[in-house]
Amino acid sequence: MEGGGDQPSLFGDSFEDPPPRRLVIDIAGFEGPLDLLLSLARDQKVDLSRLSILELAEQYLAFIARLDRSQLEEAADYLVMAAWLAYLKSRLLLPQNPPDDEPSGAEMAAALAFQLRRLEAMRALGGQLAARPRLYRDVWSRGAPEEFGVAERPVWDVSLFTLLKSYGAIAARRSATALDIEISDLYSVDAAIARLRAMLGDIPDWADLQSFLPAELHGLHLRSAMSAHFVAALELCRQGRLEIHQEAAFAPLWMRSREGRDE
Amino acid sequence: MTEGERLIEAVLFASAEPLPQEVLAGYLPDGVALEPILDSLSAFYAGRGVVLVRRGGSWAFRTAPDLAGPLEAQERMVSRKLSRAAIETLAIIAYHQPCTRAEIEDIRGVALSKGTLDVLFEAGWIRPRGRKQTPGRPMLWRTTEAFLDHFGLSGLDDLPGTAELKAAGLLDLKPGFSSYADRAGEEDAPVDVDDADRKS
């Protein structure tokens, strides 16, 4: 990827919110990149301690390459793992001395192998646990419990789960009734009109609308400035103070001042 | 001990009702007789803390009648359910303590009925502690050590915060209702795939 840095583009992507962070994407039935790796490792049909991490990295990258874009767009975890494995691969293939503060390729591979063995062990234990004789499925308690004692002592039947769930419900209810409206910090159309109007003298010839955006903005602020300036340009055009043209859809928007151009 | 004896012992133990002989016989493999098994189990349990008794044509385990005295001497635990209002009130006190009755009502959005605080007080989970320095000087409520004990908490600090409740799936905040803002939080800035396309 070339340049660009941390400034997201204004076009290309929608203005929608990013996907929720905890969304777990099921790629072909896998539960996360580690699960996919473990499954690929099993296909090597060797003991996990003698696994070829290099081969595994290649298999993972090949698997990811086969997925279509629509699946990948939402699966950031898988892509980050792919990037990490590509880096690991380069480290393993070109074993130069890493800087002091970075692990060597062999260390990285060992850490990954450990992760896989630990996950496999936990998965096996989960299976063993689920297969144990379970209460009220395989094993039963006294069917006719008896109670003795004349004096009664009440035992309140309420669990921590019930208590917390109940508080969760109250908190949700409360938050639904209180609507806080925060002051907008996005770029407004009014501000953009005022700004463009002041700059009209600086646009004697065709210039890209984007080059007139305030330089210090990022992220949503930048996007809001872009849309506000676009609307502002249309308004100034309507007032006959600005001309706009665009060569094709999604191409840059050119504009120039009509000040002093009146026939 | 034979397999037949083990099986009949387990069946009688787990049953909620006395079991008729025909039902018991149904558990045994063909050709295994029930009577010798019941005889040997009765003989075995005679004189123990639990005895095998026959009620008409049915059989059941019961605690030995002579133990009634020593067993009665202990308090009997009776399980009781707490009302929803009481649970909610307890949760509010736990999270907002010290707080007054009016504050609880404000948070729940309904008036507190007379018995609700009483039940929690009798259970030993809340107690009044001081008064609020506002007109009327209302009592302030707090939770007790017994509250922590019952819920297995090592301290009030163990109670999960709202973010943690949410993470554990115990708090469902419907987005869009809680606040309205068209502000750009830096960390939430949408990540754009087309970074490279940006003209500079």
Next chain:
Amino acid sequence: MTEGERLIEAVLFASAEPLPQEVLAGYLPDGVALEPILDSLSAFYAGRGVVLVRRGGSWAFRTAPDLAGPLEAQERMVSRKLSRAAIETLAIIAYHQPCTRAEIEDIRGVALSKGTLDVLFEAGWIRPRGRKQTPGRPMLWRTTEAFLDHFGLSGLDDLPGTAELKAAGLLDLKPGFSSYADRAGEEDAPVDVDDADRKS
């Protein structure tokens, strides 16, 4: 058979739930020790159709696990089928406890989805207890006695394979090779409920 043995046998037999040792000891006259009684009863019932089992600090009579097949006709409480993620998470907590949500996510290499921790918590098999003394002070999760009872374990030391896993270093909670999962939620931003929600 001693009177103490008869009493404890009767009390345990009469209860569907495991009883804590302190409760059992309450039934014995002063000066009578509980441990030898429990030892002799367990030895006595070993191999029978009904067995005496330890569940953490509590004891209960249960049908022998090998009779599951023949007892099939007994009423079953069908519990919700556990997802693979839930079973794995339960195993991780059981073997690494106490551990935080982030540690579980690190071992599984994926963020915990909704309906994993809360299902286990609701079943009564896990509970939060204490907080880790690291930045953000995340909650620590542990298994409960109900977990032991459900899975037929006499204690955490009864979990299979612990020694081997330990020897292989697989019970280390060392973080994984890269922190690729975005776990901004729970650990970094504890919300102070008191301050946020408190009305004054």
